[in-house]
Amino acid sequence: MIKNYFKIALRNLWRHRGFSFINIAGLSVGITACFFIFMYVSFELSYDDFHSKGDRIYRIVTDIKTPSETINTSSTSWAFAPAIKADFPQVEAFVRVSGGSFLVRKDNVKFQEDNTLFADSTFFSVFDFKLLKGDPKTALTQQASLVFSETAAKKYFGDKDPVGQTVLVTGDAIPAVVTGVMEDMPENSQIKADMLISMSTLTQKFNKGLDDQWGNYGATSYLLLKPGVNYKSFEAQLPAFMEKRNGTEAKQSQMFATLFLEPLKDVYLHSTRSGQQSGSINNVYVFSIVAVFILLIACINFINLTTARSVERAKEVGIRKVVGAAKGELAGQFIGESIILCLFAFIITIILSVLLLPTFNQLAGKTVSPGVFSNAYYILSLFGISVGIGLLAGIYPALVISSFKPVLVLKGRFSTGNKGSLLRKSLVVAQFSISIALIIGTIIVYNQMDFMQNRDLGFSKDQTIVLDTNGDPAKDAFKQSVKEIPGVKSAALSSSIPGGGNMGAYSEIENSKGDLQIANLDLYYVDFDYIKQYNIKMVAGRAFSRDFLKTDTTQAMILNEEAVKLFGYTSPQQAIGRRFKQWGREGKIIGVMKDFHYRSLQEKIKPLSMRAENGNLNMISIKVSAKNLPATLSAIESKWKTLIPNRPYSYYFLDEFFDRQYRSEQRFGKLFFNFSILAISISCLGLLGLASYSTFQRTREIGIRKVLGATTTGIVNMLSVDFIKLVIISIFIATPVAWYFMYKWLKDFAYRIDIQWWVFVLSGSLAIVVALLTISFQAIKAAIANPVKSLRSE
Structure with missing residues (x-):
């Protein structure tokens, strides 16, 4: 039938x-x-599912309330996670990670490892990233110890066993010992790295005392709770913890932090805050x-x-x-x-x-x-x-x-x-x-x-290439040298470029009532050529000038229009001459620039401050002529290899970089x-x-x-x-x-x-x-x- x-x-x-x-x-x-x-x-739904303890891992996120705004951030201060572990028996372990970029050298092989994370020694016991070589319990315990991904290790050591070998990191050539090789992190992981460096390297060597800083927000922190702990009930106890541990300092700085816990498996798709990977x-x-x-x-x-x-x-x-x-x-x-x-x-x-x-x-x-x-x-x-x-x-x-x-x-x-x-x-x-x-x-x-992609961004990004000097001492000499190349129109140094991130700075700005108002402003360090090169328009006051070299590099600040509104001014001109305090510097506002999209168009333009500095200027932006471009790029590379020979030469066009945000x-x-x-x-x-x-x-x-x-x-x-x-x-x-x-x-x-x-x-x-x-x-x-x-x- x-x-x-x-x-x-x-x-x-x-x-x-x-x-x-x-x-x-x-x-x-x-x-x-x-x-x-x-x-x-x-x-997309499988992100971070491979962690066996994933249902007990939570990311700590922070709402920081100042007199000016509430900042919703995915980061925490460096002291939060260790203190929570010390005060709450419900916490089995914590892990902090923080991104970085490091020059790594082994003999004649050198690479700029942009995808690097500082990580606490508990990293491999909390997360299920597989360590192919080395001991997961001790791999990140000692200062200047690092773990390569399998792919990264092959760049420096080929098929040889790298464990126990020494590489040189940063421009200062600090010796670091390879203590492990991990399997390349899965595609469906919101934590990604090609190289891990022990957290103690950062908190005890590069920035001693960082573990005790409650107002420095630079870490992404995770908690592993013990089995059976209800994270919402645990979260409800954190305000009292913050008042006990940080109440006095918070009142002095007028920055009040509220902590929340996000389940690890919800971070990629459901979190409204930033992260390494987000969907x-x-x-x-x-x-x-x-x-x-x-x-x-x-x-x-x-x-x-x-x-x-x-x-x-x-x-x-x-x-x-x-x-x-x-x-x-x-x-x-x-x-x-x-x-x-x-x-x-x-x-x-x-x-x-x-x-x-x-x-x-x-x-x-x-x-x-x-x-x-x-x-x-x-x-x-x-x-x-x-x-x-x-x-x-x-x-x-x-x-x-x-x-x-x-x-x-x-x-x-x-x-x-x-x-x-x-x-x-x-x-x-x-x-x-x-x-x-x-x-x-x-x-x-x-x-x-x-x-x-076609909206007026408020700055010029065409025909601009960007190189990261990573603070190399020869950056100023390199800038002056490339300006002599016929195909180069101009060059500028800065701490950030549009679309490339920025620092958040604790600031006190005189508002329209004459009081110093506390706010967390985005901050760019720039040189005297930056505003002109990017064609950023000034709507009041003036830009930084070498004619005022002494005061502009020590006592001057420029705000954008959004920052002026934040402090209660009805016109940009009213903000000129007002006082500021920011990270140990005091002075006056000398200019107001027109708002420009220094972040993605998915985000609203936020209050931005600029200061002219001699230090902290790692990025060099070079505006080039379209005519005979290959010869110009070749000449720039030649200057780099002559003046900054220890770093690999790598550049990108700003317009392509900015478009990658979308x-x-x-x-x-x-x-x-x-x-x-x-x-x-x-x-x-x-x-x-x-x-x-x-x-x-x-x-x-x-x-x-x-x-x-x-x-x-x-x-x-x-x-x-x-x-x-x-x-x-x-x-x-x-x-x-x-x-x-x-x-x-x-x-x-x-x-x-x-x-x-x-x-x-x-x-x-x-x-x-x-x-x-x-x-x-x-x-x-x-x-x-x-x-x-x-x-x-x-």
Whole structure:
């Protein structure tokens, strides 16, 4: 019986090859897209899942309240974690990490290890990062001990065992002993490093006494709580702890810290604070919804095409019922055919997935999966999805077909009636509502990305290359030397560049009432050429000048417009000449600069201060001419190797660096666009199938109309108008839904576009054009056919 059903299923699929191809192609593309989204979502949700104690690890984050603002930061002071461990028996261990960049040398091999972390000795006992060589309990205990990742170790030692070997770190060539080699940190880890240095190196050697500093916020701290400890109850005890330990100092500095705990597994997707790696739970939701939409569209195609063809199998069902076939057997047969079709789609999906996975990984910007067969769970999930679709998509057609009445069918009086037609129309409306919503979403995402990349940032970033001298003593000489190169227009030194981070400085600024108001201001150290080179506009006062060399480097500060507003001034001019105190310096405000986007456009412009300093200027920005650029870059490299020979030469263009801030949004946009195109393509496949079948059903009607004088245009209009009506209904359904969800998506951006009316008009027009193009092929084919052939059997 089963063998017979299988043969019948294959014969039917082959007899209706066009419909079968459309069904299988639609399902294959739909399942492949859904499978890729499933892998992406699973990967995003898997961040930090590999830590066996992950459900007991919490990141400490801080809200710092000053008289001016509340700062929400992911960092803590250096003293917090050790003091919490000392005061609370509920804490099993703590780990602090802090990022850095170090020059590392071994003989003639040298690299600037930008992805470096200082870490406490408990790092490997709290986290499950695998140590391939060395003792995890002691690897980070001693000063100047370090652990390389497997990849980093090979750069310096090749295949030799590096444990016990010495390398030189920093420009001062401090000897450091390699105490371990760890497996490269997993892709799905929000903590990333190629090199770990013992925390005692920082707190006892580079910055002695750091462990006791309560007001210095530079550490990311994690707590491992003992089993059974409720972290919310524990968190409720922290305010009393802070009052006891830091109350007096907090009152003096007017900086009051409130501590919160974030579960480690929530940090990557759910935290609103910064981190080494961060994702977006909203993007996960969006892609999950898109996956469901694509599957819905594929299933709708299947149901539509199968029920549309039900008339052709009516006599088969009638005969089977006459000879004794039960309704359940018939339903089982047709569900089985549905599953067989889906299994064909499953095989094609495997092939497509293998071929397209490298491209998908590239689009996602990370290795979501090394291979389709790398995880048996993927294949089982894919098989389950295919069979599930076959069952769900086959149930309704099977029930409809198996319920045919044999007497009516065999007398030729059977028709699907209005119910079947209404269902198919409803499904087409649902299908195109989803597609139009995705078109609207794609246009809005593209416009937002274009807005972010082309918005006036308030400074000049074109034709500027940046090099990090890491405080090399020859930086000033290097700057003066490169300015002599013909292709160099100007050069400037600073502590930061736009988009490259900044320091937060405890500041006291005279406000509009004449009082010194405490605030934590972002701070740039710059030289005299920085403001001019970046073309930052001054709206009041003046920029730093060598004409005031002595006072400008010791007693002067420049604020941006946002900082001026913070201190209550109604115009920038009012702030000129006001007093400031900041990190041991006192003086007056000499100028106010126009706000510029020194952070990502995802963040609002914040209060910024600038001071002219001789020290702390590690970054050199060089504006170059586009003419003969390779020769200019070669000359700059030559100057570097002559004046700073101990550091590797590495540069980047500022505009490319700044644009990289939006890389995750760009990847999101590309993925969203590609999946939207797939969904729309699958919808068109279904529409093509329905148009083809509708045309086939009306072949004789078309022949009669042509004999009676109907034109080709008239017949095409007649066949198209019903489908276009459905698309127009879809437009009215999709528009408010798409507006609501895209409005919510845009709210995550500090600077965003307004959703314009033309987006909806354009999306609807595109949908109508696509539908017309899809339908017209079959309509024109039917309209120009010879009516004699269609009427011959009559």
